[in-house]
Amino acid sequence: MSDWYAENMIVGCGNPLQTDDGFGPAAIAELKKLSLPENVKAMDAGLAGPHYLFTLMAQSDIPVKKMVILDIMDFGGEPGEITRVTPDVLPPGSYTDPHSWGLKEPLQILSERTEIVILGCQPESIDISQIDNESDEAEFWVTESVRKAIPKAVQLALTEIGVDYGTTIST
Structure with missing residues:
Protein backbone atom coordinates (compact mmCIF):
# COMPACT_ATOMS: atom_id res chain seq x y z
CA MET A 1 0.00 0.00 0.00
CA SER A 2 2.94 2.38 0.40
CA ASP A 3 2.99 3.05 -3.35
CA TRP A 4 -0.48 4.58 -2.99
CA TYR A 5 0.96 7.60 -1.21
CA ALA A 6 3.36 10.40 -2.04
CA GLU A 7 4.49 13.58 -0.33
CA ASN A 8 1.77 15.48 -2.22
CA MET A 9 -1.55 13.80 -2.98
CA ILE A 10 -4.33 14.98 -5.27
CA VAL A 11 -7.35 12.83 -4.52
CA GLY A 12 -10.56 12.82 -6.55
CA CYS A 13 -13.65 11.62 -4.72
CA GLY A 14 -17.01 10.81 -6.21
CA ASN A 15 -19.32 8.48 -8.03
CA GLY A 49 -12.00 8.20 0.08
CA PRO A 50 -14.41 9.00 2.87
CA HIS A 51 -14.60 5.62 4.52
CA TYR A 52 -11.26 3.96 3.88
CA LEU A 53 -8.57 6.01 2.15
CA PHE A 54 -8.40 8.96 4.53
CA THR A 55 -8.45 6.84 7.68
CA LEU A 56 -5.83 4.47 6.23
CA MET A 57 -3.68 7.44 5.22
CA ALA A 58 -4.00 8.89 8.73
CA GLN A 59 -2.66 5.60 10.14
CA SER A 60 0.10 5.18 7.53
CA ASP A 61 3.79 5.56 8.24
CA ILE A 62 4.23 7.20 4.81
CA PRO A 63 4.36 10.98 5.30
CA VAL A 64 1.81 12.83 3.21
CA LYS A 65 2.63 16.53 3.61
CA LYS A 66 -0.23 17.98 1.55
CA MET A 67 -3.46 16.57 0.18
CA VAL A 68 -5.77 18.32 -2.25
CA ILE A 69 -9.24 16.78 -2.46
CA LEU A 70 -11.31 17.31 -5.61
CA ASP A 71 -15.01 16.71 -5.05
CA ILE A 72 -18.41 18.24 -5.53
CA MET A 73 -19.68 20.48 -2.77
CA ASP A 74 -23.01 22.25 -2.53
CA PHE A 75 -22.01 25.71 -1.31
CA GLY A 76 -24.77 27.63 -3.13
CA GLY A 77 -22.60 28.72 -6.06
CA GLU A 78 -23.25 28.59 -9.78
CA PRO A 79 -22.89 25.12 -11.36
CA GLY A 80 -19.21 24.59 -12.19
CA GLU A 81 -18.01 27.24 -9.72
CA ILE A 82 -15.10 26.08 -7.56
CA THR A 83 -14.47 26.97 -3.93
CA ARG A 84 -11.48 26.29 -1.71
CA VAL A 85 -12.04 25.18 1.88
CA THR A 86 -10.12 23.47 4.65
CA PRO A 87 -11.50 20.84 7.04
CA ASP A 88 -11.58 23.24 10.00
CA VAL A 89 -14.33 25.36 8.41
CA LEU A 90 -16.65 22.44 7.72
CA PRO A 91 -19.59 22.05 10.11
CA PRO A 92 -19.98 18.49 11.43
CA GLY A 93 -21.70 16.30 8.86
CA SER A 94 -21.56 18.94 6.12
CA TYR A 95 -19.14 17.07 3.87
CA THR A 96 -20.50 13.59 3.32
CA ASP A 97 -20.66 11.21 0.43
CA PRO A 98 -23.86 9.71 -1.02
CA HIS A 99 -23.71 6.90 1.55
CA SER A 100 -23.72 9.45 4.40
CA TRP A 101 -20.30 8.52 5.72
CA GLY A 102 -19.24 11.63 7.61
CA LEU A 103 -15.84 12.93 6.53
CA LYS A 104 -15.43 15.47 9.31
CA GLU A 105 -13.70 13.16 11.76
CA PRO A 106 -11.27 11.38 9.37
CA LEU A 107 -10.30 14.70 7.78
CA GLN A 108 -9.78 16.33 11.18
CA ILE A 109 -7.58 13.44 12.33
CA LEU A 110 -5.59 13.50 9.08
CA SER A 111 -5.25 17.31 9.18
CA GLU A 112 -3.23 16.95 12.40
CA ARG A 113 -0.34 15.60 10.29
CA THR A 114 -1.20 16.59 6.71
CA GLU A 115 -2.16 19.95 5.21
CA ILE A 116 -5.54 19.45 3.54
CA VAL A 117 -7.29 21.62 0.98
CA ILE A 118 -10.65 20.77 -0.55
CA LEU A 119 -11.46 22.14 -3.98
CA GLY A 120 -15.23 21.78 -4.17
CA CYS A 121 -17.14 22.16 -7.42
CA GLN A 122 -20.78 23.24 -7.29
CA PRO A 123 -22.77 20.47 -9.01
CA GLU A 124 -25.61 21.04 -11.42
CA SER A 125 -27.03 17.54 -11.08
CA ILE A 126 -26.37 14.36 -9.14
CA ASP A 127 -29.04 12.37 -10.97
CA ILE A 128 -28.16 8.92 -12.26
CA SER A 129 -25.82 9.25 -15.26
CA GLN A 130 -26.74 8.14 -18.75
CA ILE A 131 -23.54 6.11 -19.05
CA ASP A 132 -22.68 4.40 -22.30
CA ASN A 133 -21.00 1.16 -21.24
CA GLU A 134 -18.96 1.19 -24.44
CA SER A 135 -17.38 4.58 -23.71
CA ASP A 136 -13.99 4.81 -22.07
CA GLU A 137 -13.95 8.61 -21.89
CA ALA A 138 -14.39 10.24 -18.49
CA GLU A 139 -16.14 13.31 -19.85
CA PHE A 140 -19.37 11.51 -20.67
CA TRP A 141 -20.81 11.57 -17.17
CA VAL A 142 -20.63 15.16 -15.90
CA THR A 143 -22.82 18.08 -17.01
CA GLU A 144 -21.41 20.70 -19.36
CA SER A 145 -20.95 23.31 -16.60
CA VAL A 146 -18.93 20.93 -14.45
CA ARG A 147 -16.97 19.61 -17.45
CA LYS A 148 -15.87 23.18 -18.19
CA ALA A 149 -14.62 23.51 -14.58
CA ILE A 150 -12.25 20.54 -14.82
CA PRO A 151 -9.27 22.36 -16.42
CA LYS A 152 -9.52 25.10 -13.79
CA ALA A 153 -9.70 22.51 -11.01
CA VAL A 154 -6.62 20.73 -12.39
CA GLN A 155 -4.72 24.04 -12.53
CA LEU A 156 -5.81 24.99 -8.99
CA ALA A 157 -4.80 21.58 -7.62
CA LEU A 158 -1.37 21.80 -9.24
CA THR A 159 -0.91 25.33 -7.92
CA GLU A 160 -1.83 24.15 -4.41
CA ILE A 161 1.04 21.65 -4.43
CA GLY A 162 3.47 24.00 -6.14
CA VAL A 163 3.53 22.50 -9.64
CA ASP A 164 3.40 25.03 -12.47
CA TYR A 165 2.28 23.70 -15.82
CA GLY A 166 1.46 27.13 -17.20
CA THR A 167 -2.03 28.29 -17.98
CA THR A 168 -3.17 25.97 -20.75
CA ILE A 169 -4.67 22.60 -19.89
CA SER A 170 -7.05 21.17 -22.44
CA THR A 171 -9.47 18.31 -22.13
Missing part, protein backbone atom coordinates in the same frame (compact mmCIF):
# COMPACT_ATOMS: atom_id res chain seq x y z
CA PRO A 16 -19.51 8.81 -11.83
CA LEU A 17 -22.84 6.99 -11.76
CA GLN A 18 -24.36 10.16 -10.28
CA THR A 19 -23.59 12.73 -12.99
CA ASP A 20 -21.60 15.62 -11.45
CA ASP A 21 -20.50 13.50 -8.50
CA GLY A 22 -18.03 12.16 -11.09
CA PHE A 23 -16.19 15.52 -11.01
CA GLY A 24 -13.36 14.23 -8.78
CA PRO A 25 -12.66 11.11 -10.85
CA ALA A 26 -12.92 13.12 -14.11
CA ALA A 27 -10.40 15.70 -12.84
CA ILE A 28 -8.01 12.91 -11.79
CA ALA A 29 -8.32 11.36 -15.27
CA GLU A 30 -7.05 14.67 -16.70
CA LEU A 31 -4.23 14.91 -14.14
CA LYS A 32 -3.07 11.41 -15.05
CA LYS A 33 -2.45 12.63 -18.60
CA LEU A 34 0.30 14.90 -17.26
CA SER A 35 3.83 13.99 -16.30
CA LEU A 36 3.78 14.76 -12.59
CA PRO A 37 6.86 15.08 -10.36
CA GLU A 38 7.88 12.01 -8.38
CA ASN A 39 6.63 13.51 -5.10
CA VAL A 40 3.08 13.94 -6.48
CA LYS A 41 0.43 11.24 -6.79
CA ALA A 42 -3.00 11.73 -8.38
CA MET A 43 -5.52 9.16 -7.19
CA ASP A 44 -9.14 8.45 -8.03
CA ALA A 45 -10.50 7.39 -4.65
CA GLY A 46 -14.05 7.00 -5.92
CA LEU A 47 -16.26 6.39 -2.92
CA ALA A 48 -13.41 4.82 -0.93
Whole structure:
Protein backbone atom coordinates (compact mmCIF):
# COMPACT_ATOMS: atom_id res chain seq x y z
CA MET A 1 0.00 0.00 0.00
CA SER A 2 2.94 2.38 0.40
CA ASP A 3 2.99 3.05 -3.35
CA TRP A 4 -0.48 4.58 -2.99
CA TYR A 5 0.96 7.60 -1.21
CA ALA A 6 3.36 10.40 -2.04
CA GLU A 7 4.49 13.58 -0.33
CA ASN A 8 1.77 15.48 -2.22
CA MET A 9 -1.55 13.80 -2.98
CA ILE A 10 -4.33 14.98 -5.27
CA VAL A 11 -7.35 12.83 -4.52
CA GLY A 12 -10.56 12.82 -6.55
CA CYS A 13 -13.65 11.62 -4.72
CA GLY A 14 -17.01 10.81 -6.21
CA ASN A 15 -19.32 8.48 -8.03
CA PRO A 16 -19.51 8.81 -11.83
CA LEU A 17 -22.84 6.99 -11.76
CA GLN A 18 -24.36 10.16 -10.28
CA THR A 19 -23.59 12.73 -12.99
CA ASP A 20 -21.60 15.62 -11.45
CA ASP A 21 -20.50 13.50 -8.50
CA GLY A 22 -18.03 12.16 -11.09
CA PHE A 23 -16.19 15.52 -11.01
CA GLY A 24 -13.36 14.23 -8.78
CA PRO A 25 -12.66 11.11 -10.85
CA ALA A 26 -12.92 13.12 -14.11
CA ALA A 27 -10.40 15.70 -12.84
CA ILE A 28 -8.01 12.91 -11.79
CA ALA A 29 -8.32 11.36 -15.27
CA GLU A 30 -7.05 14.67 -16.70
CA LEU A 31 -4.23 14.91 -14.14
CA LYS A 32 -3.07 11.41 -15.05
CA LYS A 33 -2.45 12.63 -18.60
CA LEU A 34 0.30 14.90 -17.26
CA SER A 35 3.83 13.99 -16.30
CA LEU A 36 3.78 14.76 -12.59
CA PRO A 37 6.86 15.08 -10.36
CA GLU A 38 7.88 12.01 -8.38
CA ASN A 39 6.63 13.51 -5.10
CA VAL A 40 3.08 13.94 -6.48
CA LYS A 41 0.43 11.24 -6.79
CA ALA A 42 -3.00 11.73 -8.38
CA MET A 43 -5.52 9.16 -7.19
CA ASP A 44 -9.14 8.45 -8.03
CA ALA A 45 -10.50 7.39 -4.65
CA GLY A 46 -14.05 7.00 -5.92
CA LEU A 47 -16.26 6.39 -2.92
CA ALA A 48 -13.41 4.82 -0.93
CA GLY A 49 -12.00 8.20 0.08
CA PRO A 50 -14.41 9.00 2.87
CA HIS A 51 -14.60 5.62 4.52
CA TYR A 52 -11.26 3.96 3.88
CA LEU A 53 -8.57 6.01 2.15
CA PHE A 54 -8.40 8.96 4.53
CA THR A 55 -8.45 6.84 7.68
CA LEU A 56 -5.83 4.47 6.23
CA MET A 57 -3.68 7.44 5.22
CA ALA A 58 -4.00 8.89 8.73
CA GLN A 59 -2.66 5.60 10.14
CA SER A 60 0.10 5.18 7.53
CA ASP A 61 3.79 5.56 8.24
CA ILE A 62 4.23 7.20 4.81
CA PRO A 63 4.36 10.98 5.30
CA VAL A 64 1.81 12.83 3.21
CA LYS A 65 2.63 16.53 3.61
CA LYS A 66 -0.23 17.98 1.55
CA MET A 67 -3.46 16.57 0.18
CA VAL A 68 -5.77 18.32 -2.25
CA ILE A 69 -9.24 16.78 -2.46
CA LEU A 70 -11.31 17.31 -5.61
CA ASP A 71 -15.01 16.71 -5.05
CA ILE A 72 -18.41 18.24 -5.53
CA MET A 73 -19.68 20.48 -2.77
CA ASP A 74 -23.01 22.25 -2.53
CA PHE A 75 -22.01 25.71 -1.31
CA GLY A 76 -24.77 27.63 -3.13
CA GLY A 77 -22.60 28.72 -6.06
CA GLU A 78 -23.25 28.59 -9.78
CA PRO A 79 -22.89 25.12 -11.36
CA GLY A 80 -19.21 24.59 -12.19
CA GLU A 81 -18.01 27.24 -9.72
CA ILE A 82 -15.10 26.08 -7.56
CA THR A 83 -14.47 26.97 -3.93
CA ARG A 84 -11.48 26.29 -1.71
CA VAL A 85 -12.04 25.18 1.88
CA THR A 86 -10.12 23.47 4.65
CA PRO A 87 -11.50 20.84 7.04
CA ASP A 88 -11.58 23.24 10.00
CA VAL A 89 -14.33 25.36 8.41
CA LEU A 90 -16.65 22.44 7.72
CA PRO A 91 -19.59 22.05 10.11
CA PRO A 92 -19.98 18.49 11.43
CA GLY A 93 -21.70 16.30 8.86
CA SER A 94 -21.56 18.94 6.12
CA TYR A 95 -19.14 17.07 3.87
CA THR A 96 -20.50 13.59 3.32
CA ASP A 97 -20.66 11.21 0.43
CA PRO A 98 -23.86 9.71 -1.02
CA HIS A 99 -23.71 6.90 1.55
CA SER A 100 -23.72 9.45 4.40
CA TRP A 101 -20.30 8.52 5.72
CA GLY A 102 -19.24 11.63 7.61
CA LEU A 103 -15.84 12.93 6.53
CA LYS A 104 -15.43 15.47 9.31
CA GLU A 105 -13.70 13.16 11.76
CA PRO A 106 -11.27 11.38 9.37
CA LEU A 107 -10.30 14.70 7.78
CA GLN A 108 -9.78 16.33 11.18
CA ILE A 109 -7.58 13.44 12.33
CA LEU A 110 -5.59 13.50 9.08
CA SER A 111 -5.25 17.31 9.18
CA GLU A 112 -3.23 16.95 12.40
CA ARG A 113 -0.34 15.60 10.29
CA THR A 114 -1.20 16.59 6.71
CA GLU A 115 -2.16 19.95 5.21
CA ILE A 116 -5.54 19.45 3.54
CA VAL A 117 -7.29 21.62 0.98
CA ILE A 118 -10.65 20.77 -0.55
CA LEU A 119 -11.46 22.14 -3.98
CA GLY A 120 -15.23 21.78 -4.17
CA CYS A 121 -17.14 22.16 -7.42
CA GLN A 122 -20.78 23.24 -7.29
CA PRO A 123 -22.77 20.47 -9.01
CA GLU A 124 -25.61 21.04 -11.42
CA SER A 125 -27.03 17.54 -11.08
CA ILE A 126 -26.37 14.36 -9.14
CA ASP A 127 -29.04 12.37 -10.97
CA ILE A 128 -28.16 8.92 -12.26
CA SER A 129 -25.82 9.25 -15.26
CA GLN A 130 -26.74 8.14 -18.75
CA ILE A 131 -23.54 6.11 -19.05
CA ASP A 132 -22.68 4.40 -22.30
CA ASN A 133 -21.00 1.16 -21.24
CA GLU A 134 -18.96 1.19 -24.44
CA SER A 135 -17.38 4.58 -23.71
CA ASP A 136 -13.99 4.81 -22.07
CA GLU A 137 -13.95 8.61 -21.89
CA ALA A 138 -14.39 10.24 -18.49
CA GLU A 139 -16.14 13.31 -19.85
CA PHE A 140 -19.37 11.51 -20.67
CA TRP A 141 -20.81 11.57 -17.17
CA VAL A 142 -20.63 15.16 -15.90
CA THR A 143 -22.82 18.08 -17.01
CA GLU A 144 -21.41 20.70 -19.36
CA SER A 145 -20.95 23.31 -16.60
CA VAL A 146 -18.93 20.93 -14.45
CA ARG A 147 -16.97 19.61 -17.45
CA LYS A 148 -15.87 23.18 -18.19
CA ALA A 149 -14.62 23.51 -14.58
CA ILE A 150 -12.25 20.54 -14.82
CA PRO A 151 -9.27 22.36 -16.42
CA LYS A 152 -9.52 25.10 -13.79
CA ALA A 153 -9.70 22.51 -11.01
CA VAL A 154 -6.62 20.73 -12.39
CA GLN A 155 -4.72 24.04 -12.53
CA LEU A 156 -5.81 24.99 -8.99
CA ALA A 157 -4.80 21.58 -7.62
CA LEU A 158 -1.37 21.80 -9.24
CA THR A 159 -0.91 25.33 -7.92
CA GLU A 160 -1.83 24.15 -4.41
CA ILE A 161 1.04 21.65 -4.43
CA GLY A 162 3.47 24.00 -6.14
CA VAL A 163 3.53 22.50 -9.64
CA ASP A 164 3.40 25.03 -12.47
CA TYR A 165 2.28 23.70 -15.82
CA GLY A 166 1.46 27.13 -17.20
CA THR A 167 -2.03 28.29 -17.98
CA THR A 168 -3.17 25.97 -20.75
CA ILE A 169 -4.67 22.60 -19.89
CA SER A 170 -7.05 21.17 -22.44
CA THR A 171 -9.47 18.31 -22.13
